[in-house]
Amino acid sequence: MKAADFAYEKPDSLDAALALLADPDRDASPIAGGQSLVPMMNFRMAMPELLVDLNGLDELRGISADAGGGLRIGAMTRYSALEASDLVTERAPIIAMALPHIAHAAIRNRGTIGGSVSLADPAAEMPALMLVLDAEIEVQSAKAQRRIKADEFFTGLYETALDEGELVTAIHVPAAPSGRRFAFYELARRHGDYAMAGVAIAGTGDALEDPRIAFFSVSDRALRARGAEAALAAGDVEGAIAALDEIDFAGDLNADAKTKRHLAGVVLKRALGRL
Amino acid sequence: MSDTRTIRLTVNGETGSYTVPVRQNLVDFIRNDLGLTGSHVGCEHGVCGACSIEVDGDIVRGCLMFAVQADGAEITTIEGLAESDRGAALRSAFSARNALQCGYCTPGMLATALDYVEAGGAADRAAIRAHLSGNYCRCTGYQSIVDAVCDVIEGRVEA
Numbered sequence: 001m002k003a004a005d006f007a008y009e010k011p012d013s014l015d016a017a018l019a020l021l022a023d024p025d026r027d028a029s030p031i032a033g034g035q036s037l038v039p040m041m042n043f044r045m046a047m048p049e050l051l052v053d054l055n056g057l058d059e060l061r062g063i064s065a066d067a068g069g070g071l072r073i074g075a076m077t078r079y080s081a082l083e084a085s086d087l088v089t090e091r092a093p094i095i096a097m098a099l100p101h102i103a104h105a106a107i108r109n110r111g112t113i114g115g116s117v118s119l120a121d122p123a124a125e126m127p128a129l130m131l132v133l134d135a136e137i138e139v140q141s142a143k144a145q146r147r148i149k150a151d152e153f154f155t156g157l158y159e160t161a162l163d164e165g166e167l168v169t170a171i172h173v174p175a176a177p178s179g180r181r182f183a184f185y186e187l188a189r190r191h192g193d194y195a196m197a198g199v200a201i202a203g204t205g206d207a208l209e210d211p212r213i214a215f216f217s218v219s220d221r222a223l224r225a226r227g228a229e230a231a232l233a234a235g236d237v238e239g240a241i242a243a244l245d246e247i248d249f250a251g252d253l254n255a256d257a258k259t260k261r262h263l264a265g266v267v268l269k270r271a272l273g274r275l
Numbered sequence: 276m277s278d279t280r281t282i283r284l285t286v287n288g289e290t291g292s293y294t295v296p297v298r299q300n301l302v303d304f305i306r307n308d309l310g311l312t313g314s315h316v317g318c319e320h321g322v323c324g325a326c327s328i329e330v331d332g333d334i335v336r337g338c339l340m341f342a343v344q345a346d347g348a349e350i351t352t353i354e355g356l357a358e359s360d361r362g363a364a365l366r367s368a369f370s371a372r373n374a375l376q377c378g379y380c381t382p383g384m385l386a387t388a389l390d391y392v393e394a395g396g397a398a399d400r401a402a403i404r405a406h407l408s409g410n411y412c413r414c415t416g417y418q419s420i421v422d423a424v425c426d427v428i429e430g431r432v433e434a
Contacts, residue, residue: 007297
C-alpha cells in the first residue's frame with residue numbers, strides 16, 4: 001500500500017511540463033490533484049517512472065467567462081474552487097449539482113476537473129457531465145494545441161483520445177441555450193462514494209428538446225444513451241428506459257451487469273423527476 | 276535507492292527543512308519523521324479519512340499527497356489543533372457525548388468536523404452526516420459524533 005519508487009519533477013511552466021512528458025525514454029505521468037492517481041500508485045496499478053507534478057502551474061488554474069456566454073475552466077482547477085464559483089452555478093449548473101456527490105470535502109480540496117477528465121474513470125461524474133454539456137477538451141503537447149469534443153474524447157476504460165505527450169489544459173463549456181434544463185442523480189452506497197449508477201440529463205424547454213442523457217458507473221466509460229435521448233425527445237419516458245438496452249452494461253464489485261441495467265432505469269426516472 | 280528531495284515546510288507553527296524520499300506520503304512523513312502520531316493511517320487510498328490534516332488551511336487526505344508536494348506549505352495536525360483554542364469545544368463535546376470510542380478515527384473526525392463548524396455549518400444532522408461521510412468510525416459510533424457536533428453548533432458546550 002505504498003507507491004513504488006519514482007522520480008519526481010515539479011516544473012514551473014507548462015512548456016517545461018510538456019517537455020518532460022514528451023521524453024520518449026521515460027514513462028512519465030502527470031499528477032494533478034492525485035486523488036485517483038495516488039491510490040492507483042499505492043495499489044501498484046500505476047507505476048510511473050517519472051511523476052510530473054502540475055501543481056506549480058498557475059496558468060492551468062482558474063474559471064473564466066467567455067464572450068459567447070460559456071466558460072473556460074483551467075484543467076488544474078480544483079473541485080472546491082468550482083464549488084465556490086458563482087460563474088459555474090450560473091453557466092454550468094449541472095456541475096454545481098454534481099459537485100456535492102464527488103467524494104468528500106477533503107478530496108474536493110485537491111481533486112481537479114482536468115485530472116478527472118484525463119483519467120476517464122467510468123465511475124467518475126465529470127466525464128458524463130462533459131458529455132451532457134457538449135464540452136470541448138483543450139489539450140496541448142510540446143508541438144501543438146487542439147480541442148476535442150467530449151463525444152469523441154472518452155474511448156474506453158480509462159482510455160481517451162489523448163495522444164502520447166498530450167495534456168488536458170482546459171475545459172470549454174459552451175453557453176446553454178435559453179430554457180436549457182439540467183438534472184443529475186446518482187445512487188451510491190455512502191454519500192460521496194463512487195456511484196453504483198448515475199446519470200446527467202439536459203433538455204430545452206418543457207418538451208425537452210435536444211435532450212442529452214449521459215450515464216456513468218454502468219459501463220466501461222461515461223456514455224450517451226442516444227436511443228433514450230430519441231425516445232425522450234418524443235416525450236416517451238418508458239420508451240427511453242426501454243431503450244437503455246442499447247448500452248453495453250458492465251458489472252463491478254458491487255453489482256453485476258443485470259443490476260446495472262436495472263439501476264440505470266431507476267436513476268434515469270429519478271433524474272427526470274428532478275428536471 | 277529512492278529519489279529524495281529536501282523540502283521546507285511549517286508544521287503546527289514550526290518551520291524546518293527535511294530530506295524525504297519522493298515516494299513517501301505526507302502522513303507517513305508527519306508520523307514517522309516528525310513523531311506527530313495523532314494523524315492515523317487507515318486505508319491508504321483516500322477512503323477512511325483517519326489521516327485528515329490541514330494543508331494551507333484546507334483539510335486534505337494525508338495519504339493522498341506525497342510529502343515532497345507539501346514543500347512550502349503550512350500544515351496543521353491534530354496536535355496543532357490541540358495546542359490552539361481551535362477545536363477545544365469539539366474535543367469537550369466528543370468527550371461528553373462518548374463520541375471518542377476507540378479513538379482511531381477521532382483525529383480525522385475532529386479535523387473534518389471542525390472544517391464544518393468553522394465554515395458556519397448548521398446543526399442539521401443530515402448535513403453533518405454528509406460532511407462527515409468521508410470518515411469511517413470502525414466502532415460505528417456515528418450517532419454520538421453527530422450529537423457532539425450539534426452540541427457545539429448550538430452552543431451547548433463550553434470549551
